[in-house]
Amino acid sequence: MDAFTAGLLQRIRATETDLTRARETGDDFLADVEQAELDDLHRLAAEHGVEVTTASA
Secondary structure, eight states: OOOOHHHHHHHHHHHHHHHHHHHHHTHHHHHHHHHHHHHHHHHHHHHTTTTOOSSOO
């Protein structure tokens, strides 16, 4: 796995964690921000052929 792929997957995991935390604390604005970031990261992964298998997509 190259550095780009590893970094991208790490960012996706971190963003998923942050999104979960935002939802659990009821911070709707932060949840929206984190969801948008996660959507962008998934789009970036798809554009570069990086397979992402996560609980939330």
